[in-house]
C-alpha cells in the first residue's frame with residue numbers, strides 16, 4: 001500500500017522514487033514486521049493465556065515439564081506482523097506475492113485447525129494425519145497449478161552445480177513441487193521441539209532465499225550467475241524480508257526460556273512457505289542444503305522409526321527427532337539450540353556458494 005500510495009508521487013517529488021526499489025522496500029518490510037511483532041507480542045501472549053491456549057506436555061516427557069502451560073499458537077503473531085508488512089510494502093499487483101500469501105495463509109489455516117482441535121477443543125490428536133496431508137496437498141496443488149501457468153515460469157528443473165542441464169519435468173513437476181512443499185512443511189513442524197529451534201533456521205533460510213529470489217528476478221544478475229530468470233519474481237524479496245522481520249520478532253518471545261510456542265499454525269505455514277519460495281526461484285534442489293537442519297531432523301525420525309521396526313524395538317538415537325537425543329545426552333537446551341543455529345548459518349553459506357560453483 002505504501003508503494004502504491006507514495007511511488008506515484010515521484011513525478012512531483014523525485015525523493016519518492018526510492019519506493020520503486022525492491023531493496024529499499026525489503027529493508028523497511030523487515031523492520032516493520034519486526035516492530036509490529038515486538039509491539040503486539042505481549043498482547044497476543046496475554047490473549048492466548050486468557051483463552052487458555054496452553055501447551056499440554058505429556059507426563060512421560062520429563063525434561064519438558066517446566067514448560068507445562070506455555071501458551072502456543074504464537075504463529076498468529078508471526079502471521080499478523082508478516083501479512084501487515086507485506087501488504088504495506090510489496091507491490092500488491094504482483095501475482096507471485098498473492099501466491100505466496102495464499103500458501104502462507106493456506107498452510108497456516110491447516111495448522112490453525114490442528115491447534116484449535118488439540119489445544120482449544122482438547123481433542124487429543126488434532127487433525128488426523130490423513131486429513132492434514134490431504135489439506136496440504138490441496139493447498140500446495142492449487143498454488144503450483146496456478147504458478148506453472150504464469151508467463152515466464154517453467155517446469156524445468158535446475159541443478160545447483162550443473163548449470164547446463166535443465167530437464168523439463170512437464171506435469172511431473174507439479175508432483176515434485178508438492179513433495180517439496182509438503183515435505184518442507186512437515187520438516188519444520190518436526191524441528192519445532194525446543195525454544196527457538198524452528199524459527200532460528202527459518203529466519204536463516206528465508207534470508208538466504210531472499211538473495212536467490214532477488215537474483216532470479218534480475219535479468220542481468222541471473223544471466224551473470226547462470227541461474228533461472230523468472231520475470232517479476234524479484235518482488236517476492238519484500239515478502240522474504242518481511243518473513244525474516246516477523247520471525248525475529250517472534251524469536252524475541254520464543255527465545256529460551258520461551259514465553260510462547262508457534263504451534264502448528266506457525267510451523268506448517270512457515271515450512272510450506274519456505275518450500276514454495278524455493279520453487280519460485282527454481283532452487284528446489286538448493287533447499288535441502290540451506291534447510292539441511294530440517295532435513296537432518298526429519299532423517300533422524302525416518303532412521304529411528306525404520307530401525308525400530310526392523311529390529312523389533314531397538315533405537316539408533318535415545319530419542320528422535322535428533323534434538324531430543326542431545327537433550328537426553330545431558331546437553332543443555334540452550335546450547336543445542338545455538339549449535340543448531342550455527343550449523344544452519346554454515347549451511348546457508350554453502351547454499352550461497354552454489355551460485356558461484358559450477
Ligand code: 57M
Nearest residue numbers: 061064072189192193194195196261262263264304319320
Ligand atoms: C511437533 N511438537 C512438540 C508446540 C509447537 C513421528 C514423531 C517423531 C512425531 C513427533 C511430533 O509429534 N512432532 C510434532 C513436535 C511440542 O511442541 C508443540 O508443537 C508445535 C509444533 N507442531 O509449536 O506447540 C513440544 O515441543 C516443545 N517445544 C519447545 N519449544 C518450542 O518453541 O520446547 C516446542 C516449541 C512442546 C514443548 O515441549 O510441548 C513435541 O515434541 O511434541 N514426536 C516427537 O517429537 C516425540 N518423539 C518421539 O516420540 N520419538 C520416538 C519415535 C516416534 C521416533 C522415538 O524416538 O522413539 C517427542 N515429543 C515430545 N517429547 N514432546 C518425544 C519427546
